[in-house]
Amino acid sequence: MNTAALPRWVVAAAVVGAVFVVLPLAAMTLRIDWPRFIPLVTSEGARAALLLSLRTSVSATILCVLFGVPLALVLARTSFPGRRFVRSLVLLPLVLPPVVGGIALLYTFGRRGLIGSGLASLGIDVAFSTTAVVLAQAFVALPFLVLSLEGALRTVGTRYEAVGATLGAGRWTVLRRITLPLVLPALVSGAVLSFARALGEFGATLTFAGSLQGSTRTLPLEIYLQRETDPDAAVALSLVLVVVAVVVVGVAHRVRPLGSLDPRGTASPKAPAAAPGRVD
Amino acid sequence: MPLTFAGALPERGFDVAFDLADGETVAVLGPNGAGKSTLLGLLAGLLAPSAGRATLGEDVLFDVGPGRRVLIEPRRRGVSLLAQEALLFPHLSVLENVAFGPRSRGLSRAEARATASAWLERVGTPELAGRSPGRLSGGQAQRVAIARALATDPALLLLDEPLAALDVTVAPAIRTLLREVLQGRSAVIVTHDALDAFLLADRVLILDGGRVVEAGRTMEVLTRPVTAFGARLAGLNLLLGRRTEMGFTGANGLVVPWEGPGRAGEEFALAIRPAAVSVARPGGPSTGTDHGAASGTSRVTAIVDDIEHRGEAIRVHAAGMAADLAPADAVAMGIVPGCAVEVSLRHQDAVVYALPAAPDAGRGTGRTGDGR
DSSP, X not given: OOOTTSOHHHHHHHHHHHHHHHHHHHHHHHTOOGGGHHHHHTSHHHXXXXXXXXXXXXXXXXXXXXXXXXXXXXXXXXXXXXXXXXXXXXXXXXXSOHHHHHHHHHHHHSTTSTTHHHHHHTTOOOTTSHHHHHHHHHHHHHHHHHHHHHHHHHHHOXXXXXXXXXXXXXXXXXXXXXXXXXXXXXXXXHHHHHXXXXXXXXXXXXXXXXXXXXXXXXXXXXXXXXXXXXXXXXXXHHHHHHHHHHHHHHHHHHSOOGGGGOTTSOOOOOOOTTGGGOOO | OOEEEEEEEGGGTEEEEEEEOTTOEXXXXXXXXXXXXXXXXXXHTSSOOSEEEEEETTEEEXXXXXXXXXXXXXXXXXXXXXXXXXXXXXXXXXXXXXXXXXXXXXXXXXXXXXXXXXXXXXXXXXXXXXXXXXXXXXXXXXXXXXXXXXXXXXXXXXXXSTTTTSOTTTHHHHHHHHHHHTTTOOEEXXXXXXXXXHHHOSEEXXXXXXXXXXXXXXXXXXXXXXXXXXXXXXXXXXXXXXXXXXXXXXXTSOEEEOOSSOOTTOEEEEEEOGGGEEEEOTTSOBOSSOOTTOTTEXXXXXXXXXXXXXXXXXXXXXXTEEEEEOHHHHHHHTOOTTOEEEEEEEGGGOEEEEOOSSOOOSTTTTOOSSOO
């Protein structure tokens, strides 16, 4: 361990910070009722919530990719008046309280909302449905993908694209065969982050979609609800989400960082997998 | 294909025109910010001019002016770009990189690969076909990049300092390869290195401040430069002056008898190698080529402006000229900045020539199409 370059108090503060993150998770794990763990996480309500969460989060991630990739491309590769303003607006859900997002969605897609009233007259009711869950999740998760991808597009630059164009490739070919493969690692890690954010979505979902078992009650909502009646179940389900989060972080880290575009192929070796386990 | 180019981009202070005959290579030189990259960008279609027109063979590349705005997309220009860095697509194999162009131009996968293999053979790296670009040396990568640029059989090849990023040990081999593949091909090569101009180009175009300041056959620019930059490139002293009744009088007062065409008062120049210029302390022994009082020698007295060490010689700057002396001679004569010296040259070592009329640095002066 080499700490020579830093003042001791920085190291001490860092340790406190790390403990602050790890300790609550440990405290929660300690409270798990292991004998009842399996029955608790496989109860009907829990299974329904978990399946719903996975289904909606996957759908929301697909939506994020479908619309986030074009958004990131436009933000990174074009210039138009107000581009920076548009960019800030698109990234707003990142800092917006999710409840506010939920209310905003309600006034857009709700029965009396901007678009919702029109949809309602067609017999389509979005709010308080599984669709609403997906929309709420996509709303809060989209900026993660856009941010990650836009940064990667700027880092990669346009030089490879220019070479492709002079070699006779059309815009679509350049996008498909050069731009997207070059930013694929960032696209994957952005999508994984979006998925994680969608999976954890609570505030906007509760506000915009409600909490109906099987159709809108996702795992975070189920946990919140169970905490009132059966705290042991809430803790057990929380652990499930922690495990999913750990897997997601692992995947996002395994995806090669952008530095690996280095033509010599001498990018930093794979991050040592042993590191997180060591707390000394 | 023959190329005609005239383009202006006022926001970059760029306004250049030149022609290039079929199969000719022109070297574009000039200080940083002279507009060399802008020129390539305009030709490749990566930049749009505010005004101008360029044609390659029968095809218009761009034609922009009042009431007309034709800008052909980069991919439809038949122009390939080879940059300083190889810029091989990192996610494609070497073979796929070279096959990218032919494939984009509509060849089948098999045909594109066959073309790519043939070009890899041609640049001497067929064994690299299956490799990933990340595992190539700089020289290998640039060979592959050359193959990729040529695999589309471009009507015009643009080279942007293709050797600048290479090891000095690798550059000569790549230069030789370029010399081979540029044979009979229209090409524009931007370079900082005079050697590239000598070995690769038929013509030289010198830009400064977004304008053509000198243009002509490589040989001509090397023997009869008309700008300080061109003279430095050729390793020559350029002494500007005027034709007089009896010959040439330099701006520094040097008088050289000369019998040739031209009327008194016309702007003339004299070029001479620094090694052929002698320096002596007035009243003392002279150095280098001992010109003494021999006939056919001109001399002028001046103050030494500066002295610099250059390789095996000491370069003395005086009277607007540079003279190379052996270090021992410079020390023996006690030459220091500020001391008075007599600068002399033999007439037989100097070339006297007329400067192009009206040294207008703007458009039109860059025409290199007619070898004078």
